[in-house]
Amino acid sequence: MRKKLAKKQNQSTGEMKKLVGIPVSPGVASGKALVLHSEDFRSIPKEKVGAGQIPQEIARFEDALTRTRADILGIRKKLSEEIGREHSDIFMAHLLVLEDRSLIEDVITTIKEKRVNAEYAFSIVIQKYFHAFSQIDDEYLKERVSDIRDIARRVIENLIGKEKSPLANLTEKVVVIAHDLSPSDTAMMDKEKVIAFATDIGGPTSHTAIMARSMEIPAVVGLDHVSQDVQTGDSIIIDGNHGTVILHPDAKALSAYAHEEQRFIELTSELDKLRNLPAVTTDDHPIELAANIEFPEEIPSVLAHGATGIGLYRTEYFYMNRTDLPTEEEQYDAYRTVAAKMKPFSVVIRSLDLGGDKFLSSLEVPHEMNPFLGWRAIRFCLARVDIFKTQLRAVLRASVHGNLKAMYPMISNLTELRRANEILEECKKELKKEKKPFNPNLPVGAMIEIPSAALTSDALAKEVDFFSIGTNDLIQYALAVDRVNEKIAYLYEPTHPAILRLIQEVIINGHKNKIWVGTCGEMSGDPGIAVLLMGLGIDQISTSPLLLPKIKKAIRLVPFELAKEVATKALKFSTGTEVQKFLRTKLTRFLKELMTEGI
Ligand code: PEP
Ligand code: MG
Numbered sequence: 001m002r003k004k005l006a007k008k009q010n011q012s013t014g015e016m017k018k019l020v021g022i023p024v025s026p027g028v029a030s031g032k033a034l035v036l037h038s039e040d041f042r043s044i045p046k047e048k049v050g051a052g053q054i055p056q057e058i059a060r061f062e063d064a065l066t067r068t069r070a071d072i073l074g075i076r077k078k079l080s081e082e083i084g085r086e087h088s089d090i091f092m093a094h095l096l097v098l099e100d101r102s103l104i105e106d107v108i109t110t111i112k113e114k115r116v117n118a119e120y121a122f123s124i125v126i127q128k129y130f131h132a133f134s135q136i137d138d139e140y141l142k143e144r145v146s147d148i149r150d151i152a153r154r155v156i157e158n159l160i161g162k163e164k165s166p167l168a169n170l171t172e173k174v175v176v177i178a179h180d181l182s183p184s185d186t187a188m189m190d191k192e193k194v195i196a197f198a199t200d201i202g203g204p205t206s207h208t209a210i211m212a213r214s215m216e217i218p219a220v221v222g223l224d225h226v227s228q229d230v231q232t233g234d235s236i237i238i239d240g241n242h243g244t245v246i247l248h249p250d251a252k253a254l255s256a257y258a259h260e261e262q263r264f265i266e267l268t269s270e271l272d273k274l275r276n277l278p279a280v281t282t283d284d285h286p287i288e289l290a291a292n293i294e295f296p297e298e299i300p301s302v303l304a305h306g307a308t309g310i311g312l313y314r315t316e317y318f319y320m321n322r323t324d325l326p327t328e329e330e331q332y333d334a335y336r337t338v339a340a341k342m343k344p345f346s347v348v349i350r351s352l353d354l355g356g357d358k359f360l361s362s363l364e365v366p367h368e369m370n371p372f373l374g375w376r377a378i379r380f381c382l383a384r385v386d387i388f389k390t391q392l393r394a395v396l397r398a399s400v401h402g403n404l405k406a407m408y409p410m411i412s413n414l415t416e417l418r419r420a421n422e423i424l425e426e427c428k429k430e431l432k433k434e435k436k437p438f439n440p441n442l443p444v445g446a447m448i449e450i451p452s453a454a455l456t457s458d459a460l461a462k463e464v465d466f467f468s469i470g471t472n473d474l475i476q477y478a479l480a481v482d483r484v485n486e487k488i489a490y491l492y493e494p495t496h497p498a499i500l501r502l503i504q505e506v507i508i509n510g511h512k513n514k515i516w517v518g519t520c521g522e523m524s525g526d527p528g529i530a531v532l533l534m535g536l537g538i539d540q541i542s543t544s545p546l547l548l549p550k551i552k553k554a555i556r557l558v559p560f561e562l563a564k565e566v567a568t569k570a571l572k573f574s575t576g577t578e579v580q581k582f583l584r585t586k587l588t589r590f591l592k593e594l595m596t597e598g599i
Contacts, residue, residue: 014234014235014248015248016246016247016248016249016250016253017229017246017247017248018244018245018246018247019198019223019224019226019229019244019245019246019247020223020243020244020245021198021220021221021222021223021224021226021243021244021245021486022202022203022204022220022221022222022243022486022489023204023219023220023239023240023241023242023243024202024203024204024206024209024212024213024219024220024221024240025209025212025213025216025217025218025219025240025546026213026218026240026241026264026546027196027216027217027218027240027241027261027264028218028237028238028239028240028241028257028260028261028264029175029195029196029218029237029238029240029261030175030235030236030237030238030249030254030257030258030261031173031174031175031195031196031235031236032172032173032174032175032232032233032234032235032236033174033175033176033177033230033231033232033233033234033235033236034170034174034175034176034177034232035177035178035227035230035231035232036167036176036177036178036181036227044119044120044123044156044160047116047117047120048115048116049111049115049116049117050115051115054111054112054115057111057116057117057118057121058108058111058112058118060118060159061107061108061111061118061121061122061159063158064118064155064158064159065098065104065155067158068098068151068154068155068158069095069098071154071158072094072095072098072151072154073095076092094150094151097148097151098151098155103125103126103129106125106128107121107122107125110124110125118159119156119159119160122152122155122156122159123152123156126148126152129148130148130149133148167185167188167189167190167194170190170193170194171193172193173192173193173194173195174193174194174195175194175195175196175197175198175236175238176189176194176196176197176198177197177198177199177226177227177230177236178197178199178200178227179199179200179201179227180199180200180201180202180208181197181199181202181208182208182357182359183207183208183210183211183316183317183320183357183358185208186207186208186211186212186215187211187294187317187320189215189217191215191216191217194217195217195218196217196218196219196238196240197212197217197219197238198219198220198221198223198226198236198238198245199219199220199221199222199223199226199227200222200223200224200225200226200227201221201222201484201485201486202221202222202484202486203221203222203482203483203484203485203486203489203492204221204489204492204522205472205475205476205483205484205492205521205522206221206357206483206484207356207357207358208221208357209221210292210294210522210544211294212240213544213546213547214292214293214294214295214298214544214545216301216546218238218239218240218241219238219240220238220239220240220243220244220245221486222486222489223245224486226245229247230247234247234248235247235248235249236248236249237249237253237254237257239257239260241260241264268549271549271550271552271553272304272305272306272549274306274549274552274553274556275304275305275306275549276306277306277552277556279306279308279551279552279555279556280555280556281534281555281556281558281559281560281563282556282557282558282559283559283560283561284560285534285560285563287534287538287539287540287541287555288308288309288311288518288539288540288541289306289307289308289540289541289542289548289551289552289555290307290308290309290310290311290312290345290346290348290518290540290541290542291305291307291309291310291311291542291543291544291545291548292310292311292312292313292314292520292542292543292544292545293310293312293313293314293338293545294313294314294316294317295317296334296337296338296341298545299338299341299342301545301546302342302545304545305545305546305548305549306548306549306552307345307545307548308345309342309345309346309347309348309540309542310338310342310345310346310347310348310542311348311468311518311520311540311541311542311543312348312350312407312468312520312542313338313347313348313349313350314350314353315331315349315350315351315352315353315391316352316353316354316358318330318331318334319352319354320358325387325390326390327390328390328391328393328394328397329394331390331391331394331395332393332394332397332398335349335394335395335398335404336397336398336401336402338398338402339398339399339401339402339403339404340401340402342402342403343401343402343403344402344403345403346403346404346405347402347403347404347405348405348406348407348445348468348520348542349395349404349405349406349407350407350408350409350447351378351381351388351391351392351395351406351407351408351409351420352377352380352381352387352388352391353376353377353409353410354376354377354380355371355372355374355375355376355377355380356371356372356376356377356473357371357372357483357484365380372473372476372482372483376410377409377410378408378409378410378411378416378420379410379416381408381420382416382419382420382423385423388420388423389423389426389427392406392423392424392427393427393430393431395442396424396427396428396431396438396439396442397431397436397437397438399438399439399442400437400438400439404439404442405442405443405444405445405465405466406424406442406443406444406445407444407445407446407447407466407468408420408444408445408446408447409447409449409470410447410449410450410473411446411447411448411450411453411460412450412452412453413452413453413456414456414459414460414463417446417460417463417464418463421444421463424442424444428440443465443466444464444465445464445465445466445467445468446460446464446467446468447467447468447469447470447520448460448467448468448469448470448474448506449469449470449471449472449473449474449477449521450473450474450477451474451477451478451502454469454474454478454502454503454505454506455502455505457505457506457509457510458509458512458513460509461509461510461512461513461515462513464515465515466510466515466516466517466518467506467510467515467516467517467518468517468518468519468520468540468542469503469506469517469518469519469520469521469538470519470520470521471494471499471503471519471520471521471522471523471524472521472522472523473521474499474502474503474521475492475493475494475496475499475521475523476492478496478498478499478502479491479492479493479496479498479499493576493577494523494526494529494576495529495532495570495576495577495579495580495583496575496576496579497571497573497574497575497576497579499576500532500536500570500571500579501571503519503533503536503538504536504567504571507536507537507538508537511537516539516540517537517538517539517540518538518539518540518541518542519533519538519540519541519542520542520543521543522543522544524538524541524542524543524551525543525544525547525550525551527550527551527553527554527587527591527594527595528554528580528583528584528587528591528595529583530551530554530555531554531555531558531562531563531566531583531587531591532563532566532567532570532583534555534560534563534567535560535562535563535564535565535566535567535568535570536567537567550594553594554591554594557590557591557594558587558590558591562586562590566582566583566586566587569582569586570582570583583595
């Protein structure tokens with residue numbers, strides 16, 4: 001108990017503290033923290049209500065209690081049937097909290113006296129309860145705090161609606177701190193208001209990290225317990241270049257980071273000068289630099305960063321944060337806009353890659369033990385042909401407005417690829433019958449992100465027009481390392497010899513069959529690795545638009561002959577660390593500060 005109090009006092013004095021995590025999106029930002037927990041009631045927005053609205057707020061509160069009671073009784077019944085009465089009785093304690101007259105009266109009085117919205121009144125009253133319980137020196141009662149938290153979370157959800165995230169209506173600039181953020185939480189963020197974020201968990205290729213880069217928000221993940229160390233309103237600095245977070249910075253730290261922020265802005269504008277220069281080596285070997293996008297709104301940023309195409313348009317975000325499915329017409333409009341705005345450059349539209357760390361509110365997909373190995377991506381689309389066809393028809397129709405290509409994610413064998421192509425042919429037949437125009441020769445590619453696909457790429461290459469190596473997943477599947485788990489992030493090695501050999505195999509098989517081979521994973525965002533990939537013979541590198549200028553600069557600093565030599569030698573090492581060391585030794589002379597900068 002004493003220990004806990006000591007920690008609290010330490011926090012409130014606001015001593016400066018440095019936390020180190022994984023940098024996932026570049027840039028530096030400082031500001032006030034907004035801490036989000038699913039059970040966090042400090043971040044519930046406070047709204048003033050007029051005298052006339054008070055009865056309505058009380059009614060909302062009572063209605064939420066009734067609905068929560070019904071939810072609990074439903075869960076209790078289900079549990080009782082599934083695992084027995086004695087386990088389901090733990091919910092009796094929850095019901096008692098809901099019936100606690102003094103709690104209910106307290107909330108109603110707060111609404112009336114403070115003239116605030118019901119959820120805010122409830123959140124401040126419930127916090128008094130947490131506090132009182134945590135002070136009691138009785139282990140059993142202390143444990144009841146988690147029951148109260150659970151029940152309180154349910155009441156709040158019933159009051160504000162699950163989809164009404166505190167991120168949706170921010171009124172001032174904040175640094176978001178959370179245990180975890182889902183890609184859909186991130187997608188909901190207002191980029192003007194959320195200036196940076198930091199989370200306890202996550203890795204560099206989690207979709208939350210990818211979203212941060214796409215939105216150009218500095219971010220650090222894998223910080224372990226940042227969400228416990230920080231309080232809403234604390235002053236905080238996020239350094240997304242180096243993966244550090246400074247809590248309660250003093251004047252000296254603030255000035256140092258303001259300097260770092262300025263340096264980053266200057267470096268970015270320096271690199272932006274390369275925008276219109278070609279991505280060629282010093283001996284004129286060209287490579288296509290394309291961008292990965294999640295939203296059509298990113299196109300100005302794609303062009304501003306000098307991309308000459310979109311190598312991966314992740315369409316899942318179309319399906320997120322909504323309760324219905326996007327129609328063919330809606331998708332057609334979006335794909336047509338992207339195709340037309342990028343014309344004559346090509347745009348690779350990836351079919352729905354649901355699953356893994358991306359879940360859709362509109363689809364009742366059952367929870368799985370191993371979501372990354374489960375019913376996802378092309379597996380899901382081949383089972384839900386209706387959803388797949390709607391998307392393919394939209395892509396086909398949009399293909400007359402620009403240079404579009406379609407791509408299937410998570411192909412693990414030739415049968416899946418053939419089935420997907422059959423469905424595409426069915427869509428073409430339908431459109432022909434309906435006299436709707438489309439490109440009958442729409443190029444089709446397979447993502448190579450599963451080792452079985454890489455090792456059978458000789459067969460797959462005969463039935464597609466291109467390959468795009470999805471290294472984010474290829475690394476996770478080849479090395480058996482969950483890409484979002486920060487505890488094993490040290491094992492997630494892009495330069496592992498197994499990865500380099502798989503990539504080489506795919507490039508050789510693609511080229512033997514006269515198709516182009518690109519990469520669209522995050523690893524190519526590292527300048528040294530981009531040179532290595534180029535030496536292995538990759539034709540296109542597609543990554544976050546933000547990282548492209550740096551890669552272009554690296555490419556323009558080296559001769560192709562050197563890249564090939566680097567690739568040949570890199571393939572001979574036995575560990576990923578040796579490869580990294582070799583890249584540093586060999587390339588620092590050419591790439592200079594590009595090798596030592598943070599991301
Ligand atoms: C990949 O797996 O490398 C990839 C680009 O796709 P995603 O990150 O969306 O899984
Ligand atoms: Mg993938």
